[in-house]
Amino acid sequence: MHDVVIVGAGPVGLFLACELGLAGCSVLVLEREAEAGSPFKAAALGLRGLNAASVEAFYRRGMLHRLLTASGAADDRGADPQGEPSPPRRGGHFAGIMLDGAKFDEASLPFLLPGPAAGGLITNLEAVEAVLSEQAAKLGVEVRRGVTVSALAHDKEGVVARAGTAEYPARWLVGCDGGRSTVRRLAGFDFTGTEPRFTGYRMQATFADPEKLSFGFNLTSTGMYLQIAEGNIGMMDFDGGAFDRSQEPTRDHLQAVLRRVSGTDVTVTGVDLSSTFTDRAMQTSSYRQGRVLLAGDAAHIHSPLGGQGLNLGIGDAVNLGWKLAATVLGRAPDALLDTYTRERHPVGAQVLDWSRAQVAIMSPDPHAQAIQAVVRDLLSTSDGTTYALGRISGTSVRYDLGGDHPLIGRNAPDLRLADGTRLGDLMQDGRGVALDFSTGGRLRASVTGRESRIRYVAGPARNDLGLGAVLVRPDGVVAWAAGDRPDTDAFERTADHWFGAPTTD
Ligand SMILES: Cc1cc2nc3c(=O)[nH]c(=O)nc-3n(C[C@H](O)[C@H](O)[C@H](O)COP(=O)(O)OP(=O)(O)OC[C@H]3O[C@@H](n4cnc5c(N)ncnc54)[C@H](O)[C@@H]3O)c2cc1C
Numbered sequence: 001m002h003d004v005v006i007v008g009a010g011p012v013g014l015f016l017a018c019e020l021g022l023a024g025c026s027v028l029v030l031e032r033e034a035e036a037g038s039p040f041k042a043a044a045l046g047l048r049g050l051n052a053a054s055v056e057a058f059y060r061r062g063m064l065h066r067l068l069t070a071s072g073a074a075d076d077r078g079a080d081p082q083g084e085p086s087p088p089r090r091g092g093h094f095a096g097i098m099l100d101g102a103k104f105d106e107a108s109l110p111f112l113l114p115g116p117a118a119g120g121l122i123t124n125l126e127a128v129e130a131v132l133s134e135q136a137a138k139l140g141v142e143v144r145r146g147v148t149v150s151a152l153a154h155d156k157e158g159v160v161a162r163a164g165t166a167e168y169p170a171r172w173l174v175g176c177d178g179g180r181s182t183v184r185r186l187a188g189f190d191f192t193g194t195e196p197r198f199t200g201y202r203m204q205a206t207f208a209d210p211e212k213l214s215f216g217f218n219l220t221s222t223g224m225y226l227q228i229a230e231g232n233i234g235m236m237d238f239d240g241g242a243f244d245r246s247q248e249p250t251r252d253h254l255q256a257v258l259r260r261v262s263g264t265d266v267t268v269t270g271v272d273l274s275s276t277f278t279d280r281a282m283q284t285s286s287y288r289q290g291r292v293l294l295a296g297d298a299a300h301i302h303s304p305l306g307g308q309g310l311n312l313g314i315g316d317a318v319n320l321g322w323k324l325a326a327t328v329l330g331r332a333p334d335a336l337l338d339t340y341t342r343e344r345h346p347v348g349a350q351v352l353d354w355s356r357a358q359v360a361i362m363s364p365d366p367h368a369q370a371i372q373a374v375v376r377d378l379l380s381t382s383d384g385t386t387y388a389l390g391r392i393s394g395t396s397v398r399y400d401l402g403g404d405h406p407l408i409g410r411n412a413p414d415l416r417l418a419d420g421t422r423l424g425d426l427m428q429d430g431r432g433v434a435l436d437f438s439t440g441g442r443l444r445a446s447v448t449g450r451e452s453r454i455r456y457v458a459g460p461a462r463n464d465l466g467l468g469a470v471l472v473r474p475d476g477v478v479a480w481a482a483g484d485r486p487d488t489d490a491f492e493r494t495a496d497h498w499f500g501a502p503t504t505d
Contacts, residue, residue, distance in 0.1 A: 001158070001169045001170065001171070002026045002027060002028045002168070002169075002170045002171075003020070003025040003026045003027065003170065003171050003172065003328045004020055004025055004026075004027050004028075004170055004171065004172045004173070004174060004324065004328065005027075005028050005029075005030060005159065005161050005168050005170035005172075005173045005174075006020075006027065006028070006029045006030070006173075006174045006176055007029075007030050007149045007161060007173065007174070007175050007176060007177045007182070007183050008029075008030075008031060008032075008175065008176035008177035008178060008296075008298070009029045009030075009031035009033075009036075009129070009133075009143050009145070010125075010129070010176060010177075010178060010296065010297075010313075011125065011128045011129055011132060011296075011310055011313065011314065012176045012295050012296030012297070012298075012310075012313035012314065012316065012317050013029055013031075013174070013176030013177075013295075013296070013317075014029070014129060014132035014133060014136055014143075015057070015132055015313075015314055015317035015318070015321075016174060016176060016295055016316075016317040016320060016321055017029050017132075017136045017139075017141045017143075018061065018132060018135045018136050018139055018141065018321075019061075019317060019318065019320075019321025019322060019325065019430065020141075020321055020324065020325050020328075021136060021139030021140055021141040022061070022139055022321075022325075022429070022430040023321070023322065023325030023326075023328075023329065023430050024325070024329065025324075025325050025328050025329070026140075027141045027142070028141075028142050028144065028168060028170070029136070029141060029142065029143040029144065030144055030147040030149055030161060030163065030168060031143060031144065031145045031146075031147065032146070032147065032148040032149075032177075033145060033146070034145050034146040035145070036129065036130075036133065036145070037126055038126075039273055040125075040273065040275060041124065041125035041126040041129065042124055042125075042126045043124040043126075044204050044228070044229060044232040045202050045203075045204060045232075045273050045275060046124040046125040046126055047122065047123075047124050047228065047232075048122075048123055048124060048125055048128070048307065048310050049092075049120060049121075049122055049123075049307035050120055050121045050122075050123055050128075050310065050311060050314075051120045051307075051308075051311045051392060051393045051394045052088065052117065052118055052119055052120050052393045052394060052395060053311060053314075053315060053393065053394030053395070053397070053411060054120075054310070054311045054314045054315070054394070055067075055117045055119070055120060055121050056115075056117035056118075056411070056414075056424070056476065057314055057315075057318050057476070058117070058131070059115075059116055059117035059424050060117075060424050060427040060428065060476055061135070061427075061428055061430075062428045063131055063132075063135055064116060064117060066131045066134070066135075067121070067123065067127065067128070067131050068121070070123075070127035070128075070130055070131050071121060071122070071123035071124065071127045072127075073121060073122070073123070088114075088118040088119025088120075089101055089119060090104045090119070090389050090393070091120075091389075092120075092306070092388070092389060092392040092393075093217060093306065094306065094358060094375070094379060094388050094392075095219075095305070095306075095357075095358035095359075095361050095362050095372065095375070096217035096218075096219045096224055096226070096358075096362065097217075097219075097372075097375065097376050097379050098216070098217065099379060099385050099388055099389055099392075100380075100385060101385075101389065103380075103381070103382045103385040103386075104382075104385055104386050104389050105382050105383070105385075105386040108386050108390070109390075109395060110465075111406070111407050111410065111413045111465055112395070112413055113413040113414050113415065113416070113463065113465070114414075115413075115414030115422060115424060116414075116422075116424070117414070117424065118414070120393065125310075128310075147163045147166070147168075148163055148164075148182075149161045149162065149163050149168075149177070149182055149183065150162060150163060150164070150182065151186065152173070152183065152186040152187060152292070154173070154187065154289075154290055154291050154292055155290075155291075156290070156291075157171075158170060158171050158172075158291060159171070159172065159173040159291050159292060161173055171291065171328060172291050172292075172293070172324060172327075172328065173291065173292050173293070174292075174293045174294070174295055174320070174324070175187070175292065175293070175294045175295075175298045176294075176295050176296050176298055176313075176317075177298050178296070178297045178298060179297040179298070179301040181294065181297070181298035183292065183294065183298060184284065184294055184298050184299075187289050187292040188289060189284045189286070189289060189294060190284060190285055191282045191283070191284055192282060192283070192285070193280070193281045193282035193283055193301075193352065194280070194281045194282075194356065195240075195241065195280060196240065196241025196244070196278035196279045196280040196303075197238055197240060197241065197279055197359055197363065198223070198236045198237055198238045198239065198240075198241060198278065198279055198303075198359065199236075199237050199239050199241055199242065199243040199244045199276055199277075199278055200234065200235065200236050200237075200244075200276065200277045200278060200279070200303065200304070201233070201234065201235040201236075201237070201249065201254065201257060201274060201275070201276055202232075202233070202234050202274065202275050202276075202277075203232075203233050203235075203249075203254055203271055203272075203273065203274035203275075204231055204232055204233075204271070204272040204273045204274075205231050205233060205254065205268050205269075205270060205271045205272065205274075206231055206268070206269045206270040206272075207231070207266055207267060207268060207269060208266075208267040208269050209266055209267055210230065210231070210266075212262075212264040212265070212266040213225070213227055213233075213262060213264065213266055214227065215227045215228075218262065219362065219372070220261060220262060220263050220364070221263070221364055221369070222260055222261050222263060222364050223235065223236050223237050223238055223260065223261035223362075223364055224236040224261060224362055225258060225261050225262050231272075233258065235257055235258060235261050236261065236362065237257045237260065237261055238363055238364055241278040241279070241280065243276065244276045244277065244278045245276065249271075249274050249276060251268055251270070251271050254268055254271055254274060255267065255268040277303070277304060278303070279302065279303030279305070279355065279356075279359045280301060280302075280303075281301065281302040281303070281352045281355060281356055282300070282301050282302075282352075283299065283300040283301075283345070283348050283349060283352055284299050284300070285345070286341050286345075287299050287316075287320075287340055287341040287344060287345065288337065288338070288340065288341055293320065293324070293340070295313060295316040295317055295320055296309075296312075296313030296316055296317070297309060297313060299316065299344075299348065300312065300348040300351070300352060302351060302352045302355040302356070303355045303358070303359055305355050305358045305359065305362075306354065306355065306358060306392060308351045308354065308355065308392075309351075311394060312347065312348060312351050315344065315347065315394070315397075316340075316344050316348075318475045318476070319340055319343055319344050319475050320340050320344075321430075321474075321475070322430060322473070322474035322475060323336050323337050323339065323340055324337065324340075325430075326453075326499075326500075331453065331499075331500050331503075332500065333496065333497060333498065333499070333500045336498070343399045347397055350391075354391060361375055394411075395411065397410070397411065398410050399477060401477075401479065403480065403481075403494075405478075405480075405481040405482065405483075407467075407470070407478045407481040408478050408479070408480060408481055409477065409478065410477070410478055411476055411477060411478075412470065412472045412476050412477065412478045413465060415435055415461055415463075415464070415465070415467075415470070416461060416462045416463065417435075417457065417459050417460070417461055417462070418459060418460050418461070418462060419459075420462075421457075423435065423472065426455060426457060427472070427474070427476065429455070430474050431452070431453055431454060431455045431474060432453060432454045432455070432471065432472060432473050432474050432479070432498070432499055433454070433455050433457065433471075433472045434446075434447055434454050434455070434456045434457070434469065434470075434471050434472075434491075434495075435457055435458075435461070435467075435469060435470050435472070436456065436457070436458040436459075436468075436469045436486070437458075437459070437460060437461050437464045437467060437468055437469060438458075438468045438469055438484075438485065438486050441458035442469070442485075442486055442488060443456065443458075443469055443486060443488060443491055444456060444458060445488075446488050446491050446492050446495065447495070448502060449501075449502025449503055449504065450495060450499055450500075450502050450503075453499040453500070454471070454495065454499055466483060467481055467482070467483065468482050468483050468484045468485060468486045469481070469482050469486040469491070470482075471491060471494055471495065471498075473498055479494050479495075479497075479498050480494035480495075
């Protein structure tokens with residue numbers, strides 16, 4: 001009997017397993033694939049963009065250095081622990097319209113501080129999963145491969161996952177088994193949304209006449225193609241999603257689609273790897289059914305336009321991990337677990353709409369293209385760029401937690417103490433953090449009896465952003481913040497709400 005069984009050792013299942021393992025839960029991950037690696041997970045087809053919020057999740061658990069190394073990225077983000085990292089290079093696109101990071105209005109984020117994780121990262125699924133697998137093993141998480149879960153039984157006491165004749169009992173089960181989730185179906189979750197408009201393709205190919213194709217995003221009157229690196233091609237073909245999974249994409253088919261969407265007569269001489277996908281956009285209305293929960297693609301699917309799915313899933317795992325752990329360990333305040341759906345469902349719904357909006361204006365019809373021209377103009381302004389990059393980077397996410405201070409519900413800035421210690425360094429053990437910059441450490445007594453759940457750190461900050469104190473949840477979200485003279489009663493009410501009352505242990 002494990003505390004939690006996770007179905008699926010993709011990036012979301014592994015991240016969640018690490019969060020639960022860190023908190024001291026016993027975790028078993030069941031994975032269908034017998035081997036960890038796959039050519040579809042390595043660069044080039046496994047290439048993925050992590051946004052600043054996801055990079056920060058790795059940073060706060062001490063995995064940033066390993067992630068940068070595994071991704072082949074320069075590890076210059078915290079090279080001088082006492083110095084300040086250079087401001088992040090911002091960038092991205094909306095519907096293939098490139099955004100100019102220089103137009104981003106930094107003043108729109110008054111609570112952002114420079115830190116090792118302030119920018120995004122281009123990585124690949126293999127690197128992400130390797131780093132998380134290593135971390136999971138260190139934390140005592142068992143990953144059992146070659147196990148396909150095909151049946152579930154669950155009641156008020158627990159859950160049993162079945163794979164063939166083997167049974168895996170647990171107190172809780174989380175389906176992180178991807179867009180075609182078996183757990184979602186077996187546990188009776190709904191899954192509703194919109195049907196696809198296109199079949200998307202990724203391929204690594206060679207060409208007789210590569211000069212006929214351009215690099216970057218190419219929006220045409222018949223669709224879109226993208227060349228990320230030589231021969232690494234993405235395509236959108238507005239066929240209503242008919243081709244996807246109906247048959248294997250042959251060289252002739254891929255060439256015909258590429259000719260159509262590029263408006264060229266380019267010749268494909270060889271295809272090393274290819275895959276297809278669609279922009280079907282669906283979501284469950286609740287991420288929990290009793291003792292079964294969903295996270296990542298199992299809870300929501302949408303087109304990969306703008307690279308949001310993995311970021312959304314990591315956000316789910318970080319949000320769910322500490323809440324489920326506190327519930328398992330019997331120290332969760334009432335209804336803590338219900339805040340998982342309440343906070344993450346709206347973020348998922350926004351990402352689905354962000355992806356639908358992009359598809360709508362890329363469609364090869366004159367009305368869509370007219371809107372595309374207007375959007376292009378708007379995105380060339382500073383306000384437009386700031387808006388779009390805020391959505392893409394995850395920095396605009398704010399949970400509705402109540403409270404007056406504008407930081408409450410937002411991702412915490414990487415506040416730094418006078419000795420150079422960063423908030424990110426203080427979060428590695430998975431506890432919440434109370435940073436108290438007030439004279440005399442007014443909040444010290446309010447944390448007494450909660451030390452196993454909240455780390456208390458007092459002292460002046462290098463730049464306190466006008467804050468007297470701040471309470472940060474284990475997922476990095478600000479639960480409470482105050483100016484000059486923090487109100488200890490308000491702090492204690494918030495600490496009770498998220499972490500439970502003080503205890504003697
Ligand atoms: C072309 C493309 C480009 C993308 N680019 C980006 C990007 O740049 N940025 C971004 O944020 N997102 C991107 N995405 C989306 C991102 O890849 C996914 O959202 C992410 O991989 C989902 O992770 P997951 O762990 O939820 O699911 P998965 O990665 O699908 O993992 C699910 C795991 O569950 C296992 N499994 C399934 N069924 C069972 C079962 N019955 N029993 C046991 N195990 C099971 C599977 O084998 C798999 O290992 C892209 C997607 C595509 C298709």
